[in-house]
Amino acid sequence: MPKPRKALVSLEATPYYHCVARCVRRAFLCGEDATSGSSFEHRRGWIRERLFQLSELFALDVCAYAILSNHYHLVLHVDREAAQGWNIAEVLHRWHALFSGNELTRRFERGETLFPAELRAVDTFAELWRARLADISWFMRCLNEEIARKANEEDNCTGRFWEGRFKSQALLDEKALAACLAYVDLNPVRAQMAQTPEASEFTSVQERAAAANLADHPNDIPSQPARLLPFAGNPREPIPRGLPFRLTDYLDLVDFTGRLIRKGKRGAIPEHLPSILQRLAIDPKQWGYLTTQFESPFKGLVGTEHRLKQACQQLGYRRTPGIGACRTLLA
Structure with missing residues (x-):
């Protein structure tokens, strides 16, 4: 049975993750479509531009990337310490670069005077958004939604552009x-x-x-x-x-x-x-x-047998998925 995303990402086990997103439609994500003769090469530039725009805002580093015709690969590093080091103003500035926030947080960023109860509400929002800015799922959501909207607009169509959400593997x-x-x-x-x-x-x-x-x-x-x-x-x-x-x-x-x-x-x-x-x-x-x-050969967790067992214990798994491949290939 597939594991939920929260059961695959454990920063205590590793900060490194391999992510893959694939296009669902026959029309290529990038490259040239032999059927229609259309070229979508420019979309690879969309992905790279958005990728590095997001890496400046999130507490995630890009270790590797490859953008192909109908999918792309990323290796990401989650820098939780960096996110914890941001003050409230920094968190709000980063979040507002992506989303509108709310009236309270916008007033705080403008430097307006707030009542104590309003300041406590701002603190609550900031902590929620701090966690999201160090979250791979939110990073991939911001990346894929932007590309899907632009591609659908260009293709003059609606509907799903990506094949599910994305695949991730923890690199232990x-x-x-x-x-x-x-x-x-x-x-x-x-x-x-x-x-x-x-x-x-x-x-x-x-x-x-x-x-x-x-x-x-x-x-x-x-x-x-x-x-x-x-x-x-x-x-x-x-x-x-x-x-x-x-x-x-x-x-x-x-x-x-x-x-x-x-x-x-x-x-x-x-x-x-x-x-x-x-x-x-x-x-x-x-x-x-x-x-x-x-x-x-691997499931969501990839590493030596010892590291795999250790990570599964931290995540509360009853079994150790992929242990045969890890034992054979990474011994």
């Missing part, structure tokens, strides 16, 4: 995170939309590679794209906020993986393995499967 440890990042970034290569990761348009890996090519020290956080959560370094050393890998190691990993899954090269394991694979102790053959089939 470094192995799951690294595999999912590479899986997302290499989607256009597997779909034969691009020959190399750096040529994959509307992906995070293209942004990261472009910035790295221009930087003297690509692993330095200021040299990395400001709107993506940076690669901060080795987690076994004190590191600043960011992904627990070095950017150059990750790009090496993506290049290795792209060659591994290229047509005619499946199963041909090069002798040179990126250091990140060795550090994470992932078998390269299993890695090839992980980065081509990441959504298929």
Whole structure:
């Protein structure tokens, strides 16, 4: 039985989540529709623009993204500490950039004098909205509703645009995170939309590679794209906020993986393995499967057996879904 969203998201277990939204209609979300001859390429720009607009307002960071013809992938990081650090004025400012709020909160933001009971009501609204601004479901709602409205208006039609809400997977440890990042970034290569990761348009890996090519020290956080959560370094050393890998190691990993899954090269394991694979102790053959089939073998939680059991206990599960795949592929 499918789990409700609240049973899949536990920030105590992990702040990292893989989200996928798919278009329900035959007409493509983006790209060109061979049936009608219409081009919807410009919609990929809609999604990316809205994605980063929302990431500025929510307490969520974009770790990876890939926007394809009829679906898109995101890897998101929930920064609950950042949300807790906002004062009431900051919370209201962010919420009012998305929604109208109410008369009390608008009066508070304008600096008008409020009675004590009114101030208590504003505090209540602010705490509710603070939680929503650190919530993946609200983030995806704001993203998908905007795109659906614009697409329906452009197509001069009504009705459902997205296939349900969205799919999410909790990434419980470094192995799951690294595999999912590479899986997302290499989607256009597997779909034969691009020959190399750096040529994959509307992906995070293209942004990261472009910035790295221009930087003297690509692993330095200021040299990395400001709107993506940076690669901060080795987690076994004190590191600043960011992904627990070095950017150059990750790009090496993506290049290795792209060659591994290229047509005619499946199963041909090069002798040179990126250091990140060795550090994470992932078998390269299993890695090839992980980065081509990441959504298929796993349920809503992805991680090593120990982390999976730990997360299921925190979420109150009676069973441990997906433990066989996690035990085999992430041991």
